[in-house]
Amino acid sequence: MIRRALPCGIALATLCGWPLAAAAAQPIDAVSQAAVTWLQTHRALPGTRMVLEAAPLDSRLRLADCPSPLDASLPGNRPLNARVSVTVRCPVPGGWTVRVPVMVKLFAPVLVSSHPLARGDGLGATDVHTEERDVATLAYGYIADLEQAGGRALARPVNAGTVLTPGMLAGRQAVRIGDAVSMEASVEGVVIRAEGVAMGAGDTGSRLKVRNASSGKVLDAVVRGPGLVAVLP
Incomplete structure (x- = not known):
């Protein structure tokens, strides 16, 4: 009995020793x-x-x-x-x-507190410095420069070396620490004005202390606007 050799097809390729052409793969x-x-x-x-x-x-x-x-x-x-x-x-x-x-x-430059800061403090050039930090890990954002703070005060105290975030800022400051202010006091319907120096910072309606420029006396006052405070009785 004569057996004829079958042609090698795909199913028999391995048995015949022929290499299979593999489908091209994406690296x-x-x-x-x-x-x-x-x-x-x-x-x-x-x-x-x-x-x-x-x-x-x-x-x-x-x-x-x-x-x-x-x-x-x-x-x-x-x-x-x-x-x-x-x-x-x-x-x-x-x-x-x-x-x-x-x-x-x-990594981006961010503002970091140079020393401990109190609630109500404004941010000046001596209060902060720039460091490169991984901002992808800063879930609450960051402040890149003082212009971004826009004259606003701190809403809470921060320690030295803290990355400053927008959420740490309170309202804008109508008066800053060290500003020359005009003090007004009403005595029996008469308005008395004097020059003073702000010892605190805050927006309109904030309470702070001011020092009378002439007498040196420290008084409680309320911010009425930029550079203007009303002395409390």
């Missing part, structure tokens, strides 16, 4: 790099230094090679924090989508 490193590159291009801020590290993807992940450039985005236009998840997809019909976790460090 996993390229997917991670697409996420990092997108963040560097679209989320870098002027005056900041960004350090990014993509978390390793599952080594068992198998993705078909994408014939088009990979597309990346941050869902919901979310702000940057210490860890974000970037969506990377192959933008073709039936293409795949992968979420890439990325650790973010975003």
Whole structure:
């Protein structure tokens, strides 16, 4: 009995010793790099230094090679924090989508208190200094310069070396410590005016102490407006 040799097909390729042509796969490193590159291009801020590290993807992940450039985005236009998840997809019909976790460090100059500050204190050049900090970890924001403080006083005391945040600021200051102020006092319907020096700071309606420039006497007063206080009886 004569047996004819069967032609080697795909099912018999291994037995025949023929190599199988594997489907082209998308390099996993390229997917991670697409996420990092997108963040560097679209989320870098002027005056900041960004350090990014993509978390390793599952080594068992198998993705078909994408014939088009990979597309990346941050869902919901979310702000940057210490860890974000970037969506990377192959933008073709039936293409795949992968979420890439990325650790973010975003270094920027911020204002830090140079010495302990009390509630009601204004912020001057001698009260603060600039340090580079990772602002991605500052959940309550930060103040980059004195102009951002806009003449406002502190709403609470802060220790030396504290990163200043917008939430630490109270209302704007109509009077600052050391300002020359016009003091008014009403005595039996007669308004008496004198010059003084503010020993505290605050916006209109704030109570503070003032020192009479002539007598040196310290008085309690209420801020009525910029440079103007009403002495309390």
